[in-house]
Amino acid sequence: MKLVYRYRVKSLAGLLNKQARTVNFVWNYCNDRQKDALRFGRRWHTGFDLIKLTTGCSKELGLHSGTVNDVCQQYAKSRSGSRRPCLRYRGRKSLGWVPLKGEExxxxxxxxxxxxxxxxxxxxxxxxxxxxxxxxxxxxxxxxxxxxxxxxxxxxxxxxxxxxxxxxxxxxxxxx
Structure with a gap:
């Protein structure tokens, strides 16, 4: 049995807000890749494809690679459940969720x-x-x-x- 805990965490000196904006950046990058696929008549990217495209960016973004992978997987899952070909962009103030993964x-x-x-x-x-x-x-x-x-x-x-x-x-x- 896998337990999942959801917490509302108070930001530590704004670090979670910065991390949320970076998560939004990854989400918007995935959305751009989907728009490119539509524009050039290619197949839609799967979560695995998006993970391959974002490999190596975690250090530069300051996110754990597991977090970047989770954002890519969630984007692909949300996109496949949507009727729209691309999802909405997440703005600076859109702090919906930040997957806190990494070192346990x-x-x-x-x-x-x-x-x-x-x-x-x-x-x-x-x-x-x-x-x-x-x-x-x-x-x-x-x-x-x-x-x-x-x-x-x-x-x-x-x-x-x-x-x-x-x-x-x-x-x-x-x-x-």
Whole structure:
């Protein structure tokens, strides 16, 4: 089962707005290639064709290559579902969506690290044996030995993953 999470993320010093404008640039490039295909009587580009055309542009644009590929795939999918031969151009203010892909957040030990102080506590749950034979509310709680905070295992992991994701996002986005 593949889980998809959708978040509304606050822009970090305008970086997401810049990234959204760059995504719009890629979308408009795909639209231009479709117009060229119509003008010269060629077949429509598939998502794979558009990906081949945009190969190597990710570093120059400041986007991850997975993001560029997703924009190309989404353009081809949207175009095939539309009755119009070409889609509308996305302007500067059109900040519809930005696929945030790239380096994934490492989820290792996120349930075992204290989200309050960052210490790997001795009283953390260690594997299935420490969760108890029955899944009760108390089996999912543990206390940090360093700061004394009581953690729910799932909530603690979510906070740690969020912190790692924000750190990855802040470091991974280049100025455009």
């Amino acid at each position: 957040v490492n989820e290792r030990f996120t349930t075992q690290i204290c989200s309050n102080c960052g210490a790997v506590a001795d009283s953390r749950p260690k594997g299935i044996a420490d969760l108890g034979s029955l899944f009760t509310e108390h089996a999912k709680e543990w206390r940090c030995c360093d700061c004394g905070a009581v953690h729910d295992r799932d909530l603690n992991a979510a906070l740690n993953i969020l912190r790692r994701g924000r750190a990855t996002l802040a470091v991974g986005i280049a100025d455009v």
